[in-house]
Structure formats: structure tokens, C-alpha cells
Amino acid sequence: MSAVNPVLDNRLPGRIPRLTEEPEIVKFVRIDAAQWESDWAPEKYDPGKTKALFDSHVEEALEAEELGFDGIFLTEHHFDGWTVLPSPNIFLTVLALKTKRLRLGTGVHVLSIHSPIRLAEEAGMIDVLSNGRLEVGLGKGNFQFEWDRYTPPRSESTARFDENFELFLKALTENNFTFEGKWNRIAKPSTIYPKPLQNPLPIWIAGSNPESVVKVGSLGQNLASAGIPDGGERFERYLEAGRKAGHEFSGANYIVVTSVIIAPTDQEARRISEKNRQIMINTFEMRGYTMESPDMVATLPFFSGALVGSPSTVRDQLIFLLNDTRARRLIVNLRFRGISSEASRQSQRLFATEVMPHLRHLPRR
Numbered sequence: 001m002s003a004v005n006p007v008l009d010n011r012l013p014g015r016i017p018r019l020t021e022e023p024e025i026v027k028f029v030r031i032d033a034a035q036w037e038s039d040w041a042p043e044k045y046d047p048g049k050t051k052a053l054f055d056s057h058v059e060e061a062l063e064a065e066e067l068g069f070d071g072i073f074l075t076e077h078h079f080d081g082w083t084v085l086p087s088p089n090i091f092l093t094v095l096a097l098k099t100k101r102l103r104l105g106t107g108v109h110v111l112s113i114h115s116p117i118r119l120a121e122e123a124g125m126i127d128v129l130s131n132g133r134l135e136v137g138l139g140k141g142n143f144q145f146e147w148d149r150y151t152p153p154r155s156e157s158t159a160r161f162d163e164n165f166e167l168f169l170k171a172l173t174e175n176n177f178t179f180e181g182k183w184n185r186i187a188k189p190s191t192i193y194p195k196p197l198q199n200p201l202p203i204w205i206a207g208s209n210p211e212s213v214v215k216v217g218s219l220g221q222n223l224a225s226a227g228i229p230d231g232g233e234r235f236e237r238y239l240e241a242g243r244k245a246g247h248e249f250s251g252a253n254y255i256v257v258t259s260v261i262i263a264p265t266d267q268e269a270r271r272i273s274e275k276n277r278q279i280m281i282n283t284f285e286m287r288g289y290t291m292e293s294p295d296m297v298a299t300l301p302f303f304s305g306a307l308v309g310s311p312s313t314v315r316d317q318l319i320f321l322l323n324d325t326r327a328r329r330l331i332v333n334l335r336f337r338g339i340s341s342e343a344s345r346q347s348q349r350l351f352a353t354e355v356m357p358h359l360r361h362l363p364r365r
Contacts (some may be wrong), residue, residue, distance in 0.1 A: 016132070030064050032074050034075075060345060068314070069347065071104065071135065079149050092104050107257070108224070111276070124193070124195050133311065138165065142299065167177075204221070217238040218241045222255065225327075226298075229324040235327070250364075252329060254326070256321070262309065263347070269310060269343075279337055284296045314357050358365060
């Protein structure tokens with residue numbers, strides 16, 4: 001019979017609260033895509049520019065910690081310069097050794113294409129190296145461009161996610177486990193090493209459509225969703241699904257993602273945004289998308305400044321977004337293709353100093 005891992009993470013020295021803890025305050029996570037900012041032609045690729053890009057993103061993460069952000073999440077993408085983070089766990093390991101307080105997470109691992117055993121092992125390593133600061137984000141992937149190049153077909157993404165998630169949880173929490181699935185088989189009793197320090201390990205599952213939201217609530221997991229106003233509809237659906245399965249949630253279990261461009265004035269922020277938007281449209285077109293493509297329609301706002309303006313303008317926009325969605329956790333994308341490091345850091349500093357303090361104690365709805 002399998003034995004559950006007995007680790008009690010609340011005994012860790014210097015323990016940093018999970019994102020789901022302290023529901024009385026709003027928490028802020030920066031998401032980093034590390035988009036390739038040079039020529040996409042493979043023959044013109046320059047690894048030296050990648051090194052410089054990585055260095056600048058590490059510097060921004062360290063500054064985010066100093067400024068009081070609660071966490072940093074990393075994306076996962078493949079096959080071109082959309083991002084140069086095909087393995088976010090490698091970059092998270094660097095941040096685990098360079099930071100002390102930031103919660104570190106993924107937004108998201110494309111669980112449908114990965115070995116759940118390998119991801120569980122890597123999660124254990126990063127959680128130990130970071131002294132229990134890992135938050136695991138999981139999803140099925142989004143861009144058709146990438147699904148066209150993965151080995152499993154997109155038609156299997158939901159079924160593979162479900163099976164891989166079951167095995168991922170079993171590997172994290174049980175000793176001497178076995179597993180029999182359609183795509184995974186562990187015939188002999190097995191145990192992964194190292195186990196995470198946290199028990200349970202915080203998990204966020206991406207979902208925006210009604211079926212996905214209900215599934216996440218039924219599984220008893222935290223919900224990550226698009227920062228699109230909906231009058232609290234997704235949140236209520238999530239709560240109800242959780243209740244039916246015996247789980248209790250609050251807005252601290254619900255994180256929404258948006259993109260933000262802040263400058264000292266509305267005019268300057270709009271000028272940055274307009275330039276960035278055209279660059280991002282060109283980037284989508286390099287992936288073969290048109291303005292009518294579903295991937296561009298769904299994703300462009302999150303890489304071209306969904307919220308744009310001065311600190312006071314962005315504050316008002318975020319107060320509305322948080323109150324409307326009823327989320328108490330917010331992921332912000334501050335740097336994307338066409339946004340220089342200088343402009344990104346300006347947004348980051350203004351966000352931390354002139355927006356976050358006003359929203360920390362936003363009354364719960």
C-alpha cells in the first residue's frame with residue numbers, strides 16, 4: 001500500500017507563505033516570457049544575444065523581489081523566438097538560488113506533452129533548492145503553431161492532461177506507487193526523489209471556459225484564468241464546483257493574468273503601447289496568424305498592453321478588474337516583444353511603488 005509523504009512544510013525555517021495564504025491581502029506575481037527580441041531567422045540566431053537577454057530578465061526578477069512583488073512565474077513555449085524559455089524549470093532554478101522571498105512558478109507547464117514523472121522530480125528539486133517557494137502552474141497549451149509540431153496531436157490534449165495530472169500528483173505525494181494508464185505505465189513500486197518540502201505543493205491549473213473552470217474546482221486545485229471581466233461568473237462557477245466536491249475556496253485561490261504598460265503619463269504609456277502592439281501583430285504574423293486567427297484574438301491583449309496608462313489610470317483599471325472577477329491574486333506581464341528592458345523596468349517600478357500599495361488591502365467582494 002502506498003504511503004503519503006509526511007513532510008510538514010509549516011516547520012520550515014524562514015517559510016514564505018504560499019500565494020493562497022493571507023486572503024485578506026491582494027498578492028501580485030510578475031510573469032516573464034523572455035521573448036526573443038532579435039531577428040527570428042534561424043541562420044541569424046546569436047547565442048550571445050540570448051545570454052544578454054537572460055541576464056536582463058534575471059536583473060528584472062531580482063528588482064521585482066526588492067520592490068515587493070510576491071512571486072514570478074515563467075511561461076513555456078517552443079520552436080521559435082516567441083520565447084526563449086522552452087524549459088522554465090531551468091530558469092526557475094537560477095532564480096531559486098538568487099532570490100530569497102519570491103514565490104517561483106510556471107505559467108504554465110504544458111502538461112499534455114511532458115513526462116509527469118520528470119516534472120514531479122524537477123518540482124521536488126526546485127522546491128528544495130528554493131526552501132519551499134515553488135508554485136506549479138499547469139495547462140494544456142494554447143498556440144496551434146506549437147501543437148502542429150508536438151508529437152501528440154492536439155485532439156489528445158485533454159485526455160493526456162487528465163492522465164498526466166493524476167500521475168503527477170501520485171508521484172509527488174505517494175511512496176511505492178504504481179500506475180496503469182493509456183500513455184503512462186509504472187509497473188514496479190516506485191518513489192521519486194527528492195520530494196518537495198511543501199506538502200501539499202501549490203498547484204495552479206489554467207482554465208477559462210466553463211468546462212475547464214468546473215474541472216479545476218472539482219479537482220480541488222487553484223484556478224488561473226484570463227483577466228477578462230465577467231461579473232464574477234467564472235469565480236462563482238469555480239466555487240460551486242469546489243463545494244460539490246467538498247472543497248472550500250476564496251479569491252485567494254483564484255489568480256487572473258493581464259498585461260500592463262505604465263508610464264508617468266497616459267500619453268507616454270499609450271505611445272509605448274501603440275509601438276508594441278504593431279510589433280506584436282508582426283510577431284503573430286511570423287507565426288502564420290492573421291487578425292482573425294483565434295490564437296491572435298485570444299492572446300494579443302496579453303502581449304500588447306491590456307491595461308495602459310499612468311499609475312492612477314492603471315490603478316483604477318485594476319480595481320475594476322479585481323472587483324469584477326473577484327480574484328485576490330494577480331499576474332502581470334510587464335515585458336514582451338517591443339517593450340525594452342528600460343520601459344519594462346519603468347512599468348515594474350511604477351507598478352510596485354504607485355499601484356500595489358493602493359491595492360494590497362482592497363476590500364473583498
